Amino acid sequence: MEAHIQVRNLNAYYGKTQALKNINIEIPRRQITVIMGPSGCGKTTLLKTFNRFLELNDGASVTGEVLVDEQDIYAKDVDVTEVRKRVGLLAQRPAPLPMSIYENVAYGLHIHQMRKGKLEYKEAVKHYLEVAGLWDEVKKRLHEPATGLSIGQQQRLCLARGLAIEPEIILGDEPTSALDPISSQHIEKKLLELKSQYTTVVVTHTLRQAKRLADYAIFMYLGEVVEAGPAHAIFTNPQQERTRAYLEGLF
Amino acid sequence: MTDQNKTYTTQTNTQTEGRSSRPSSAARNWRDRSAQKTFLVITVFPLLLISAITIGLLWRSWPILTQYSLQELFLGSVWKPDEGLFGFLPFIMGTFWVTVVGVVLAVPPCLLIALYLSEYAHRLTRSIAKPLLDLLAAIPPVVYGVWGLLAIVPFVGKVVAPFSKQWLYSIPFLAVNQPTGFSILSAGIVLAVMIAPLVISVVYEVFTTVPNDLRHASLAIGATQWETIRYVVIPRVMPGIVAAVVLGASRAVGETIAVLMVVGNVSQVPGSIFDTAYPLPALIANNYGDMMSIPLYDSALMCAALVLLVVILIFNILSTVVLQRVLERRQV
Numbered sequence: 217m218e219a220h221i222q223v224r225n226l227n228a229y230y231g232k233t234q235a236l237k238n239i240n241i242e243i244p245r246r247q248i249t250v251i252m253g254p255s256g257c258g259k260t261t262l263l264k265t266f267n268r269f270l271e272l273n274d275g276a277s278v279t280g281e282v283l284v285d286e287q288d289i290y291a292k293d294v295d296v297t298e299v300r301k302r303v304g305l306l307a308q309r310p311a312p313l314p315m316s317i318y319e320n321v322a323y324g325l326h327i328h329q330m331r332k333g334k335l336e337y338k339e340a341v342k343h344y345l346e347v348a349g350l351w352d353e354v355k356k357r358l359h360e361p362a363t364g365l366s367i368g369q370q371q372r373l374c375l376a377r378g379l380a381i382e383p384e385i386i387l388g389d390e391p392t393s394a395l396d397p398i399s400s401q402h403i404e405k406k407l408l409e410l411k412s413q414y415t416t417v418v419v420t421h422t423l424r425q426a427k428r429l430a431d432y433a434i435f436m437y438l439g440e441v442v443e444a445g446p447a448h449a450i451f452t453n454p455q456q457e458r459t460r461a462y463l464e465g466l467f
Numbered sequence: 468m469t470d471q472n473k474t475y476t477t478q479t480n481t482q483t484e485g486r487s488s489r490p491s492s493a494a495r496n497w498r499d500r501s502a503q504k505t506f507l508v509i510t511v512f513p514l515l516l517i518s519a520i521t522i523g524l525l526w527r528s529w530p531i532l533t534q535y536s537l538q539e540l541f542l543g544s545v546w547k548p549d550e551g552l553f554g555f556l557p558f559i560m561g562t563f564w565v566t567v568v569g570v571v572l573a574v575p576p577c578l579l580i581a582l583y584l585s586e587y588a589h590r591l592t593r594s595i596a597k598p599l600l601d602l603l604a605a606i607p608p609v610v611y612g613v614w615g616l617l618a619i620v621p622f623v624g625k626v627v628a629p630f631s632k633q634w635l636y637s638i639p640f641l642a643v644n645q646p647t648g649f650s651i652l653s654a655g656i657v658l659a660v661m662i663a664p665l666v667i668s669v670v671y672e673v674f675t676t677v678p679n680d681l682r683h684a685s686l687a688i689g690a691t692q693w694e695t696i697r698y699v700v701i702p703r704v705m706p707g708i709v710a711a712v713v714l715g716a717s718r719a720v721g722e723t724i725a726v727l728m729v730v731g732n733v734s735q736v737p738g739s740i741f742d743t744a745y746p747l748p749a750l751i752a753n754n755y756g757d758m759m760s761i762p763l764y765d766s767a768l769m770c771a772a773l774v775l776l777v778v779i780l781i782f783n784i785l786s787t788v789v790l791q792r793v794l795e796r797r798q799v
Contacts, residue, residue, distance in 0.1 A: 267687065269683070269687070272683065272686070297689040297690070297691055298689065299689075300686065300687055300689040301688070301689035304688065305687040307683065309680060311678070311680040311683070312684075313681065313684060313685060313699050314699060314702055314703040315702070323685075323690075323698065324688040324689065324690075327689065327694055374684070381688050381689060
């Protein structure tokens with residue numbers, strides 16, 4: 217297994233409360249890694265350290281290292297916007313920006329000046345809407361406000377928006393928890409389709425989703441990583457008592 | 468045990484006492500209803516007052532409104548009450564100029580301050596800066612007037628006006644004809660400082676209605692904070708910002724004492740920001756009570772007050788309606 221993200225001695229704090237305790241894990245390249253655990257175990261906090269989102273919370277602090285391709289994203293000379301361009305995020309609730317569907321996808325391209333001329337933009341927007349499986353539903357209303365879409369469509373739009381900036385890593389923070397079952401299926405299907413091209417890390421609190429998606433699984437409890445390994449091994453033969461209890465639905 | 472017993476006894480006592488003097492439920496309901504009605508009347512009173520003032524002004528200005536055409540009153544530029552000439556144009560234009568200059572000077576820095584406080588500032592900075600800014604609103608207008616008289620008028624007269632005279636004279640509205648410092652510009656500067664706390668705090672409120680999810684969505688694709696502000700935060704709250712500016716303007720339109728101390732009070736239609744002007748509030752405050760023997764003079768001043776009131780009411784109602792819509796979205 218080739219690691220894309222390596223986490224070394226990572227601790228995270230909200231004020232004086234320690235949310236992550238000495239995390240050491242590796243996330244494999246171009247596979248889906250699922251982080252699971254009961255609510256409050258720190259799985260979202262861990263995810264937020266991968267795109268330097270934790271520092272948006274007032275009073276949050278981090279020690280240790282997160283290496284993406286061997287480069288510490290918490291090093292002093294690192295440009296946060298570059299990190300976030302490489303590490304995309306699919307949030308829990310879709311947040312379409314207050315602009316048209318087209319502009320939502322073009323936004324990142326425009327900010328990072330990744331295309332030139334109207335035609336290139338149009339092509340790119342179409343391409344990523346197709347990848348996200350939304351093109352056919354929106355091609356006739358590209359210039360309408362994105363807030364007019366259904367919530368499931370909004371989440372696929374957010375996926376297209378995130379993919380447009382060509383990240384290497386996709387983070388999903390319970391990306392289907394606000395969606396109806398059909399829309400959730402859409403998103404899961406997309407993540408599975410895309411996993412050969414992107415390293416994907418998904419936080420989930422539903423065990424069934426974890427089993428459907430995971431190639432690699434991490435189980436967390438009370439701010440610590442209890443067990444991490446290939447999904448098959450974790451789900452069929454967990455080594456830790458707490459993992460076993462969680463998988464059996466004891467908490 | 469003893470303690471518990473004691474409490475028990477006291478409770479029984481109060482209960483029996485209460486029962487013996489308990490009012491009938493009809494009496495209690497009557498009291499409830501009368502309380503409700505009293506509060507209603509008290510609440511409605513300010514509304515009645517506004518209507519009464521408006522009607523009163525209309526009634527008192529009726530004589531002049533019937534004797535002169537609106538065109539004569541509002542487009543006439545000669546104000547000679549003793550000759551029967553009541554042209555309001557100099558005063559309307561004076562109010563307009565002073566307000567526009569005040570708003571134009573106030574809005575850019577106010578926007579930046581509100582943006583800084585809501586988007587960039589650390590919690591601690593915010594908790595110190597906000598109350599200090601609100602304190603600016605507590606300074607009495609007459610103090611601003613004195614400050615304008617001692618600091619701004621000489622500054623405009625000795626520094627800005629000569630500079631403009633030398634370099635900017637060909638630009639419209641910047642010609643220097645009356646270089647005393649008593650000018651629209653001085654009044655505008657004083658007004659800008661006076662309306663700043665209001666504009667800052669309303670714009671700040673408006674910015675806080677933008678959900679963090681939106682900011683995060685933008686930051687997550689590698690936008691800087693400035694890009695997030697420019698493309699996400701500001702477009703979403705544009706109507707609220709405009710409303711805040713209009714609210715500030717309505718405050719500026721009505722400001723009297725600080726303006727009349729620095730604006731010169733000469734009834735002419737101004738042609739430059741270095742000219743003196745005579746805004747409506749100053750006209751009313753300076754003249755009401757004097758020279759009341761002149762026919763229709765009293766009615767003319769009432770008419771000026773009516774114009775002022777109507778303008779301010781319209782500004783306020785518009786901005787309040789828009790702001791309420793914007794602020795309601797906070798919950799979404």
